[in-house]
Amino acid sequence: MSFNPMSTDQSECYLNGVFQPLAQCQVSVLDRGFIFGDGVYEVIPVYGRRVFRADDHLARLSRSLDAVGIKNPSQANDWLALVRELIARNAPDDQCIYIQVTRGVAKRDHAFPQGVEPTVFMMSFPFPHVPxxxxxxxxxxxxxxxxxxxxxxxxxxxxxxxxxxxxxxxxxxxxxxxxxxxxxxxxxxxxxxxxxxxxxxxxxxxxxxxxxxxxxxxxxxxxxxxxxxxxxxxxxxxxxxxxxxxxxxxxxxxxxxxxxxxxxxxxxxxxxxxxxxxxxxxxxxxxxxxx
Ligand SMILES: Cc1ncc(COP(=O)(O)O)c(C=O)c1O
Missing domain, CATH: 3.20.10.10 (D-amino Acid Aminotransferase, subunit A, domain 2)
Structure with a gap:
């Protein structure tokens, strides 16, 4: 059996509206993130369970989405609520929240698909403090x-x-x-x-x-x-x-x-x-x- 780095991961993540264990979270192989690298992301630091410079990170996420023509699936306040919920569901006090939005799942074709919802994925990992x-x-x-x-x-x-x-x-x-x-x-x-x-x-x-x-x-x-x-x-x-x-x-x-x-x-x-x-x-x- 091949090595699965997620099999021992205890963290909770978020995919398209559902919080769930990272170890069980799956996306389609036809997701344009997987096929084309067609998406954008953010990494937001969290110290003592408090988000650092959240507004700046969410504004940059919005700019990245605009730049590649993916509709922002949430308002800044809704993003922040999701980020806070994810922090609460994970153990470390210092975390990094990773947000990824891709153009969604579609038959493979370079052109933007019509009527497809973006894939929204978020995970938390312990903040990797520099030694x-x-x-x-x-x-x-x-x-x-x-x-x-x-x-x-x-x-x-x-x-x-x-x-x-x-x-x-x-x-x-x-x-x-x-x-x-x-x-x-x-x-x-x-x-x-x-x-x-x-x-x-x-x-x-x-x-x-x-x-x-x-x-x-x-x-x-x-x-x-x-x-x-x-x-x-x-x-x-x-x-x-x-x-x-x-x-x-x-x-x-x-x-x-x-x-x-x-x-x-x-x-x-x-x-x-x-x-x-x-x-x-x-x-x-x-x-x-x-x-
Ligand atoms: C290519 C690149 N430049 C600069 C940065 C620094 O950006 P930030 O201060 O928002 O983490 C990053 C962060 O990951 C990066 O990947």
Whole structure:
């Protein structure tokens, strides 16, 4: 018998109106998510059973659905009620809520099917906290060409380009693969990337070549609060390689320092003052901005 990672999973999920054990949840093989990767998703962090930046995540879900022409099956309030119900049905205090909406089940044909309801799937998994030692030391990253499609701003479930990029870092025992397109930094396989030079934080321009992480708006707010200068501008590969600090952000990494890039130390080769200050500010925001 083949390995089924779900067989021992005790968590509850949600599929098309029904809460049920993940181990028993099934979708049709004709679901367009399975056949074409035709859908979008969100990952929402939950701390102490409270949802962090829920409005931002649900607004981005709505933008992703609009961008691919799938009708949003719920209003923001209804989404939030489902998210809260799912949190209540699962054991960990710190969770991640995964939401996926696909174009639904239809006979295989590239064109959008008519009169088909989207498939709505939600699951919870324990929040994968970054181990303290990794946080304290910073992590290793490698670089690779960004070979993904030009609509990376959509949080699409078609993640093959990201999967292949991430696998490169797995094979190098690194935490992330930082992506370069046309000589410029875009993002990483599952994180946004920031750098510090001369005490100023810089992030690449917000455009279709990268996902605008929820932490992008949040770090902008935190920089204002703690007095760090931030600019959004094109960042060359050269500038990346001589940065004083490099930071990764994502729902699960929060703010994570990069200690080495392609085997060379970044700055002092350990978390620098800007990353450390932003990480602390992030921890404070978690207390005040979770609902
Ligand atoms: C490609 C990519 N960029 C950036 C991010 C960071 O986004 P967020 O801060 O919303 O988690 C993610 C998160 O998974 C991602 O997959």
């Amino acid at each position: 303290e030692q990794k946080r304290a030391q910073g992590v290793a990253c490698i670089t690779a060409p960004d070979l993904r499609w030009r609509n990376a701003h959509i949080k699409s479930i078609s993640l093959l380009g990201n999967v292949l990029a991430r696998q490169l870092s797995v094979e190098s025992d690194a935490t992330e693969t930082v992506l370069i397109r046309d000589g410029l930094l875009t993002e990483a396989s599952a994180s946004n990337v920031w750098l510090v030079r001369n005490g100023r934080l810089a992030a690449p321009l917000r455009d279709h070549d990268k996902l605008e992480g929820i932490r992008v708006g949040l770090l902008q707010e935190l920089c204002g609060e703690i007095g760090v200068k931030l600019e959004f501008r094109p960042i060359s590969e050269w500038e990346l390689r001589c940065a004083d600090e490099i930071l990764l952000t994502s729902a699960t990494k929060e703010v994570l320092s990069v200690a080495t890039l392609d085997g060379k130390a970044v700055g002092q080769g350990k978390p620098g003052p800007v990353a450390t200050a932003l990480y602390s500010a992030y921890q404070e925001a978690k207390k005040s901005q979770s609902h």
